[in-house]
Amino acid sequence: MKPAPFEYFRPASLDEALALLAEHGGDAKPLAGGQSLIPAMNFRLATPAVLVDLNGISELSYINSDAGDIRIGGMTRQRTVERSVLVSDRVPLIAETMPHIAHPAIRNRGTIGGSLAHADPAAELPAVMLALNARFTVSSQAGAREVEADDFFMGLFATAVQPGELLTDIRIPPSPSHCGFAFQEISRRHGDFALVGVAAVVSLDAGGNCADARIALLSVGDRPMRAVEAAKTLTGQRPSAESIAAAADAAATKDIDPSGDIHASARYRRHLAKVLTRRVLTRAFERARQG
Numbered sequence: 001m002k003p004a005p006f007e008y009f010r011p012a013s014l015d016e017a018l019a020l021l022a023e024h025g026g027d028a029k030p031l032a033g034g035q036s037l038i039p040a041m042n043f044r045l046a047t048p049a050v051l052v053d054l055n056g057i058s059e060l061s062y063i064n065s066d067a068g069d070i071r072i073g074g075m076t077r078q079r080t081v082e083r084s085v086l087v088s089d090r091v092p093l094i095a096e097t098m099p100h101i102a103h104p105a106i107r108n109r110g111t112i113g114g115s116l117a118h119a120d121p122a123a124e125l126p127a128v129m130l131a132l133n134a135r136f137t138v139s140s141q142a143g144a145r146e147v148e149a150d151d152f153f154m155g156l157f158a159t160a161v162q163p164g165e166l167l168t169d170i171r172i173p174p175s176p177s178h179c180g181f182a183f184q185e186i187s188r189r190h191g192d193f194a195l196v197g198v199a200a201v202v203s204l205d206a207g208g209n210c211a212d213a214r215i216a217l218l219s220v221g222d223r224p225m226r227a228v229e230a231a232k233t234l235t236g237q238r239p240s241a242e243s244i245a246a247a248a249d250a251a252a253t254k255d256i257d258p259s260g261d262i263h264a265s266a267r268y269r270r271h272l273a274k275v276l277t278r279r280v281l282t283r284a285f286e287r288a289r290q291g
């Protein structure tokens with residue numbers, strides 16, 4: 001199918017894009033890599049009257065280090081993030097995750113901001129940003145505001161970004177000391193959206209006990225889910241096969257309420273959540289111990 005008719009603008013600067021979005025309000029949609037929006041328009045699931053193409057705005061594409069944080073511009077291609085030495089050195093959880101997202105051809109066009117703003121509950125990056133405690137800058141003609149990842153994802157394909165706004169910057173704080181991370185997912189074929197995925201960042205105190213654990217799951221609800229109860233069972237405990245198994249059990253039984261679909265039953269998703277949480281925590285604590 002072909003998309004419904006729309007007006008097309010290709011601004012050359014962020015200011016110009018924000019002015020267009022302010023002028024057209026809810027009738028306008030930003031176009032980033034187009035890897036989700038264009039198929040949705042072709043199927044007429046999305047029928048924006050106005051497209052504001054962000055691809056001419058070079059100021060939104062960057063990866064840099066700023067006061068200890070890693071900052072990534074909203075229009076940075078997923079493949080650029082995947083290949084960044086700065087990202088793999090400083091935020092290796094992202095580097096470990098990127099190859100799981102679709103295929104290289106899609107990552108060549110797809111952007112980090114597009115993935116986060118689209119907020120597919122089966123997408124990897126939203127869950128990873130929850131685990132990393134990232135902060136997002138959301139900009140409009142009225143100014144910019146910061147939103148914590150915990151407050152950003154509001155429901156099925158719904159985020160804190162309002163009409164007239166753009167996700168312009170992703171800021172990832174430095175890892176605590178004695179920190180470990182891991183990401184794993186299960187999908188039917190490599191490159192497919194995951195049936196379930198888990199990301200975790202853990203840290204150890206001086207005595208080798210768990211100081212903090214941020215665990216996030218994807219494809220188990222209407223948005224990426226933090227496993228808060230699982231983290232509570234670990235905090236202050238020595239990471240062991242038993243304490244990790246208890247946390248994995250809490251993640252699967254208390255933190256999520258998955259539904260079934262044609263790809264997997266709710267029961268199977270819970271099972272995967274438990275298995276993956278156990279594997280991911282085991283790997284993350286191993287890495288934390290290795291420093």
Ligand SMILES: Cc1cc2nc3c(=O)[nH]c(=O)nc-3n(C[C@H](O)[C@H](O)[C@H](O)COP(=O)(O)OP(=O)(O)OC[C@H]3O[C@@H](n4cnc5c(N)ncnc54)[C@H](O)[C@@H]3O)c2cc1C
Nearest residue numbers: 032033034035036037102110111113114115117123124167
């Ligand atoms: C075959 C296939 C397989 C895929 N598999 C996966 C997968 O396994 N995992 C995964 O995570 N993704 C997958 N994707 C999706 C892919 O990662 C997309 O790139 C991503 O979801 C959207 O990024 P985009 O830059 O293409 O955004 P677009 O498609 O251009 O936009 C998506 C939405 O976000 C809005 N938007 C875009 N940028 C901004 C911004 N800066 N501020 C505010 N709103 C914005 C748009 O208006 C639109 O509503 C797959 C896609 C395809 C086609």
